[in-house]
Amino acid sequence: MTASLLQINPLENAPLGAKVTLPSDVTDPSKLREEDFQTLLRALKTYQVLVIPGQKNLSPKSQYELTKRCDPTCQGNYGHSKEFRHEKSVLRADGVTVPTQPQVQVLGQGHHHEHEGMMLIDLKHPSHVTFHKDPLSIEEIAKGDTRYYRWHIDSALYGLSPPVVTTLLGINCPNPEKRQRIRYDDGSGHTKNSAQAATAFISGENAFNLLSDEDKELALGAIVEYAPHPYIFISNAKAHSTGLTMISENKELSFDELPPWEPSKVKRLPMVWTNPVTGKHHLQIHGACVYKIETADGKVYTLEKARELTYRLMRPAIDPENVYTHDWNEGDLVMFHNQGVWHSVTGEFDDKGKRLMHQCNIASGFDPVCRKD
Template sequence: MPITVLPLENQPLGAKVLLPDGCNDPSALSEEDFKSLYDALMTYSVVVIPGMEDLKPESQWKLTTKFDPTCDQTGKSYGHGKEFRHQNSVLRRDGMTIPDQPQVQVLGQGKWPAGHYGMGELELRHPTHFDFHNKPLTDQEAFEEHKTRFYRWHIDSALYDLSPPVVTTLLGIHVPPASRKQTVHYEDTGDVLEVTQGATAFVSGSNAFESLSKEDQERALKTTVVYAPHPYIFISPARATSDGLTMVSDGKEMPFEELPPWEKSKVKRLPLVWTNPVTKKHHLQVHGCCIHQLVLPDGTVLELEDARKEVYRLMRPAIHPDNVYAHAWDKGDLVIFHNRGVWHSVTGQFQDGERRLMHQCNIASGTDPVTAF
């Protein structure tokens, strides 16, 4: 029996995938079944395979690489390391590496005893908006009124030297009860989105592009995003807008001359719109927090503050509650998302003593995304 693809009901994107009877390792799917899984991912942008809590890190890594033949299949290069672990990077505390499978990161919350795949005692920290947003919620709002924020809407990528991964795989091994709810409050419109505690939020870049006016679509198709060198270090002294879409421009970014050594040739210049290789749809794909410039079709260059304002204008409609799929984690969920077709964000915060344990894998691609006309 082939894999079964079930589009998620009443959601703007996503599908549930059931593996063939007797298969508990998606990295071992037949060529035909994997092609069906690949096509489902490109079509629905996010797929969820339940019951994968025993999936080994090696299998998760092998599965991740199968989606992109251009990425390093040897395991020697995987696209995180010095850049993400630098003491000044905003990503430095967001995960730990499995020693025997360094392509797979351990994420989560709380203290865990030694022994998890050869690791010592773990103290994991769920990233929250408190130390990233310009004006965070108060403790009363967060822990008594159960409000939360989109932490940072982003694409998984170093955005310097290395090309963005095609997919990310995220495995929920230990997750809090799905019955615990929190609410995202949109400060500019008063809208509210209810999510489960620690939900991962997804937005379709295709839906974002299609929501633009024809004029904006035509301009976006020929616009280039220039990212800052070592972008996660560049933005580390700055703070984000309350919706996690971009950064507040108040001059706090780290000066280029104070960044680690960088080369102009390794600065990422990527299209603002990326084309899906299966559906041929256009996806508005931009990491609004890490941009430095926008180069418009007529050659006009928007510098930092103006570039942020422009991508914010283009991105903001896409995170309306009706456009967001907030995945409510169950133990064993393996979520695979098309990193070149969606933006995603952490949500939620945990009380002291609450715990979560997850495995994440994404591998830098061998090629940059393109816009096909």
């Protein structure tokens, strides 16, 4: 019997993304034939976000194999958990590790029993209330209001290169009919409606295209330097209401207060990364962790000014019409091109809320590059 072909269809009424339908004889996307897998990989780097429904029973091993297959250079580069789980890291409470497949993290909300060999998991969904300088009130949250928690690129940003792809699997999801209103609270009046705890994505290509010609030239020649152990460095700081960057109040840890670090492991990355499939430029900055920006003409923006420049360049890209919010259904496997998009957690849960997800991303063997030709 001849199997059906892999189908890729752009998401309807969305600024980026596509839905994937697997061939009829394939239930596990990590087992795709090489020709179909290459089609999937090209689609990932073209559409930036891929949604594969019906994967609730995908094993952590298969999720790891699929993630690794997208970037063979990442094998052996897993090692960010120690950095992320440090007691002072802002990421310390974000999930637990699957014992049999340590490259896969369990994320979510609430108490979960007997999952992947763990008798009890107590998960806490990240909330802007603990991260933003001026969070919404209890009353506003009760009405269904929320924020973008933190726009970011998945990466340790110290010693390890940013992953090429992240895979997210929705196992236990809130009812997508329960809605929320994402507020910007930056004077723009902007809001965006989505399902509770939707994951938000924007295209770095679109972010670059929205820049003025002058800012495109600046971005193409700029280098972003991240702080050593950046998630520990910002542990006492608070974020802007849009989730784009941090508020400068001199609350960052001094370098002497950080765990031991090596200058050679400090990440200095191009502000613009070139898509290897499309050749397009993507504005790719982790706004929360920016420490310094150097431009081609020799100008240096240190912490506060670097954040101001970052915010100015990034802000147009998160206007509501540019954001794709994925409203999760159980079994959705979302693959996103981590070197081509930014994403953010959204939403709040009460004490009775439940959510369970598996996430996998592994540091690439190489830093992304900017090709100006």
